Amino acid sequence: MLDLLTQHLLPNIGKILLIVAILMLAVAYLTLAERKVIGYIQMRIGPNRVGPRGLLQPIADGLKLLLKEIILPTRSNLYLFVLAPVLAIGPALAAWAVIPFDAGMVLADINAGLLYVLAITSMGVYGIVIAGWASNSRYAFLGAMRSAAQVVSYEIAMGFALVGVLIAAGSLNLSEIVMAQQGGIFYWYWLPLLPLFVVYFVSGVAETNRAPFDIAEGESEIVAGFHVEYSGMAFAIFFLAEYADMILISILAATLFMGGWLSPFEGIPVLEPMFAWVPGLVWLLLKTSMFLFIYLWIRATFPRYRYDQVMRLGWKVFIPVTLVWLVIISTMQVFDIGPWFNNIVEVTSP
C-alpha cells in the first residue's frame, strides 16, 4: 500500500498540480494577451497601469474577483447553482491528462486518448446548461438553450474531423498521432487534411462559445447569457473554464494537425541541425500560441453570427465537407496515394 502511494500516487499528484498550476498561469496571461492584442488591433494600448507594461493586470483582476461577494439569487436552485461552475471547470482540466507535451512527456498515455478528449470536452456543456437553468432567469435560460444546441451540433463536425485524423494516423493515441506526422512540415496533417483542419478549428471556436460564435453570451441580445446571475469567484470559474478550453483546443490543433512537438525544420539541410537543440515543448507551445493568437484575431475581426446562421454553418456546411473528405482520405489511405499515409492497414479476420 505504501509502495503504491510513493511509486504512483505522489508523483502523479505532483504532475497534476504542475500542469494545473501552469495552466492557470497561462489562463491568467491569456486574458492579458487578449486585451493587449485586441487593443493594438483597434489602435489602442490596452491595460498598461498595473505593474510594468500592465503585466500585473491579471493578478489584480483575480484579486478583485476573489474579494467580491457571491450573490445567490433567491429563487434559484441553490445546489445546482453552485455545482454548475464546478461542472464547467472539471472537464476543462481533466482533458489535459492525455496531452503529450513532448516525446514521453504525458501524464496518462492511454490508447484511446483522442476519444477520451472528445468525451471529456463534450461534458463541458453541462456546466453551461445547468448554470442557465438553476439561475431561474430568462436571459440565462435562453443562453443555456442556445449553447446546448450549438455545442451538440458542432461536436458532430468536430468528431468527424477527428475521425479523419484517426484514419490518417491509424491510432487513437495522441503520441502515436504526432509520431505518424514525422518527416517535416509538409508531412504534418494540415496539408492532406486541410478541410478537416479548418473545420476542426472553426468548430473548436464554436465549442468554446467564443466570438463570432458567442451567441450563448450575446451581450447585445441576452445581456450575458448563461452567467448573467453569477458574480465574484463563481463567475471567474466560468471564465477560467472558457480560457482553459481555448488553450486545450489550440494545443489539440497543434498536436493533431501541426505535428505536436516536432520541429518545423525537419528534413531541411542547414536549418534542422541549427535548431536541433530546441526542446520539443518549445515548438508545441509556439504552435499553440499561434492558434491562440488566431482565436483573438478572429474575435477582433468578425461580427457575431446570427443564431440560424450558426446552425446552418454547422449542419449544412461543415458536416457535408467532413463527410466528403473522409471518403477521400480513406481512398488515399487504402490505395496508398501520396507520401502521408504510409502506415499499413492490416486486414485480417480473427
Add this chain to the structure above:
Amino acid sequence: MEKILFYFFAGILLFAATMVITVRNPVRAALFLVLAFFTSAAIWLMLEAEFLAISLVLVYVGAVLVLFLFVVMMLDIDTSALKEGFTRYLPLGLLVAVLIVLELIAVLGAANFGLDQVPVPEGSDESNTKTLGRLLYTVYVYPFEIASVILTVAIVAAITLTLRPNKRKTQDPAEQVKVRSKDRVRLVKMASEKRQDGKGKP
C-alpha cells in the same frame, strides 16, 4: 482494491438510478441519469473495456442526455398530476417489478454470471479499439450495416414527420446574398419645400 472500487461505483450507480425514478423535479432526474451513465462507464473501465466506456460517455452523456435535458427543461410539468395514479397502478407495477427481478436472477444470478463462471478477462496486448473495429467490420459486418440502415431510416422518418414545408419561415441564404441595395431602397428626387411665410431661401 478492485473490489472496493467496484462496490464504491456500484453504490453510486444504484443511488443515482434510484434517484432518477424517485426525484420529483424532471431536470434533477435527468442529471441523476447523467451520474448513472458516468458511473457505469467507470465500471466498464474497470473491466478494461475502455472504448465502450469512453463512447458511453461521449454518446449518451455528451450528446443524448444534453438533448434530453434540453427538452425536459422546456417542459412545464405539473408534478401533482404525475403522482395521482400512484396507488391505482401500484399492484400492476409491483407485479411487473417482481417478474423482472425474477428474470434477472434467473439469467444474471451468481450461479451463471458470478466471478467463477465469467472471470475478469486478462488484459490483452492489443488495444480494445482495434479488436472491436476488426470484429465489427468482418464477423459482424451485416448486423452492423443493417443497424446503421435502420438508424438512417429512423432519422429520415423523424424528420419527415416534423417537417411542414408550407409553414416554415426560413430564409434562403442564396437569395439573401443576391440582394442589392436597389432592390430594397428607392431614392426619390423631390423639389425642396418653400418656407411658409414666403421669406428668404427655402
